[in-house]
Amino acid sequence: MQIRRAETADGPAILEIILPTIREGATYALDPHMSEAEALSYWMGPDKETFVAEENGDILGTYIMRANQGGGGRHVCNCGYMTRASATERGVARSMCEHSLAYAASQGYRAMQFNFVVSTNERAVRLWQSVGFEIVGRLPGAFLHPAHGYVDALVMYRVL
Amino acid sequence: MQIRRAETADGPAILEIILPTIREGATYALDPHMSEAEALSYWMGPDKETFVAEENGDILGTYIMRANQGGGGRHVCNCGYMTRASATERGVARSMCEHSLAYAASQGYRAMQFNFVVSTNERAVRLWQSVGFEIVGRLPGAFLHPAHGYVDALVMYRVL
Numbered sequence: 001m002q003i004r005r006a007e008t009a010d011g012p013a014i015l016e017i018i019l020p021t022i023r024e025g026a027t028y029a030l031d032p033h034m035s036e037a038e039a040l041s042y043w044m045g046p047d048k049e050t051f052v053a054e055e056n057g058d059i060l061g062t063y064i065m066r067a068n069q070g071g072g073g074r075h076v077c078n079c080g081y082m083t084r085a086s087a088t089e090r091g092v093a094r095s096m097c098e099h100s101l102a103y104a105a106s107q108g109y110r111a112m113q114f115n116f117v118v119s120t121n122e123r124a125v126r127l128w129q130s131v132g133f134e135i136v137g138r139l140p141g142a143f144l145h146p147a148h149g150y151v152d153a154l155v156m157y158r159v160l
Numbered sequence: 161m162q163i164r165r166a167e168t169a170d171g172p173a174i175l176e177i178i179l180p181t182i183r184e185g186a187t188y189a190l191d192p193h194m195s196e197a198e199a200l201s202y203w204m205g206p207d208k209e210t211f212v213a214e215e216n217g218d219i220l221g222t223y224i225m226r227a228n229q230g231g232g233g234r235h236v237c238n239c240g241y242m243t244r245a246s247a248t249e250r251g252v253a254r255s256m257c258e259h260s261l262a263y264a265a266s267q268g269y270r271a272m273q274f275n276f277v278v279s280t281n282e283r284a285v286r287l288w289q290s291v292g293f294e295i296v297g298r299l300p301g302a303f304l305h306p307a308h309g310y311v312d313a314l315v316m317y318r319v320l
Contacts, residue, residue, distance in 0.1 A: 022231075029233030069276060071182075072304040073189030073313070110310075113299065115275070116229060137297020137315045139273065144232040150270075153233070155297045155315055 001092070003099040006050040006062065011040055013059035014052065017084045018043055025146050027121050028080070029153075051103075053096050060087040063096045065104065068113050077109040093124075097131050105160045112158050118143050119152040133158040161252070163259040166210040166222065171200055173219035174212065177244045178203055185306050187281045188240070189313075211259065213252050220247040223256045225264065228273050237269040253284075257291050265320045272318050278303050279312040293318040 006014060015036055022039055025032035030042070043064060044050050053061040061083040068078035079100045083092045104112055114133065117125055125135075137155030145151045166174060175196055182199055185192035190202070203224060204210050213221040221243040228238035239260045243252045264272055274293065277285055285295075297315030305311045 025231050029229035029231050031230045031234075069189035069302075070191045071185050071189050072278075072306070073276060073302055074191075075304060076299070076302050111300075111302065113302070116233060118232075136299060139236070139296060139315070139317060140271075140319065142229075142233055142236050142271065142273070142317075144235060146232070155299070157299060157302075159300065 001053055001055045001060065001095055003051055003053050003096060006044060006052045008044075010052050010059060010062075011044065014043060014050075014062050015040055017059065017062055018082050020085055021082050027118050027124070029116050029118075029143060051096070051099065053092050053099075060084050060090070061092040061096050063100055065100055067109075068115070075108070075110045076113050077104045077107075077111075078113055078115060079104075094127060094131065097127070101131065101158070101160065110160055112160060114154075114156040116142070117154040117156050118145065119154055120145055120148055125154065125156075128156050128158075131158070161213055161215045161220065161255060163211055163213050163256060166204060166212045168204075170212050170219060170222075171204065174203060174210075174222050175200055177219065177222055178242050180245055181242050187278050187284070189276050189278075189303060211256070211263075213256055213259075220244050220250070221252040221256050223260055225260055227269075228275070235268070235270045236273050237264045237267075237271075238273055238275060239264075254287060254291065257288070261291065261318070261320065270320055272320060274314075274316040276302070277314040277316050278305065279314055280305055280308055285314065285316075288316050288318075291318070 048064040048066045052059045063081040065079045067074045068076045081096050133156040135154050136157040139153040141150040142153040208224040208226045212219045223241040225239045227234045228236045241256050293316040296317040299313040301310040302313040
């Protein structure tokens with residue numbers, strides 16, 4: 001599996017990955033009804049760096065990185081990861097996260113922060129913890145889950 | 161003191177308030193070198209509702225409100241407040257915060273979140289605590305303070 005920068009030509013494959021997750025509305029605090037153009041603009045916008053995980057010509061996952069704040073907060077980056085539904089449980093998210101941690105350090109970032117990890121997304125929470133993230137905040141009832149109602153969201157942080 | 165929606169004509173007075181705070185770079189994670197146009201576009205952008213606190217025709221403070229997240233997170237709002245340097249210690253920030261809490265509830269928001277309260281801004285932390293906010297997260301070294309170096313930032317939250 002190769003992780004590389006996304007190119008414009010990856011747009012359709014990226015949409016195949018991110019749209020089902022956005023539409024489901026269970027793990028990302030994004031409008032489930034956004035258009036394909038809005039989704040792609042969000043994921044590949046000029047304020048972000050976008051990467052894809054590729055294997056034998058197939059895009060299995062994608063992640064984004066940006067500075068989480070400006071000014072005195074710009075040394076902390078933020079990332080988001082999505083894996084193709086048919087490629088889960090193959091370590092794609094872990095590989096992308098490890099790639100992002102190394103890349104962030106190479107860019108001079110001093111820490112990585114996840115602002116909004118939905119607490120019911122237990123697999124993600126465990127995965128981030130296994131690569132060194134700590135839960136540094138809990139936002140009570142901050143996410144309206146389509147199946148579970150109001151659930152907490154977690155703030156996770158890792159020094160690089 | 162009257163708190164009302166900002167109008168385009170309030171732009172110059174708002175700039176007089178927000179530019180010194182942005183330039184100082186000690187309390188907001190915003191680029192201290194942003195242009196006046198960028199500052200005004202940030203504070204009065206279409207993604208926010210902007211209010212001013214006015215007394216005898218003078219604008220003493222201003223605040224912004226927006227949804228802090230989209231989708232399943234859009235029931236939590238986020239606000240930012242700035243007071244004119246010459247009008248501090250007169251309860252302007254407290255009045256704006258109380259106004260924002262009532263307005264947020266009237267708009268159907270269920271909670272208010274501050275994502276990034278610089279921990280050295282102790283007066284602000286005490287003020288937010290006095291109106292019911294709790295510290296629900298601590299971001300270690302997330303802010304590079306111009307005088308104090310790397311300091312923590314706090315996540316504060318109040319159910320409405």
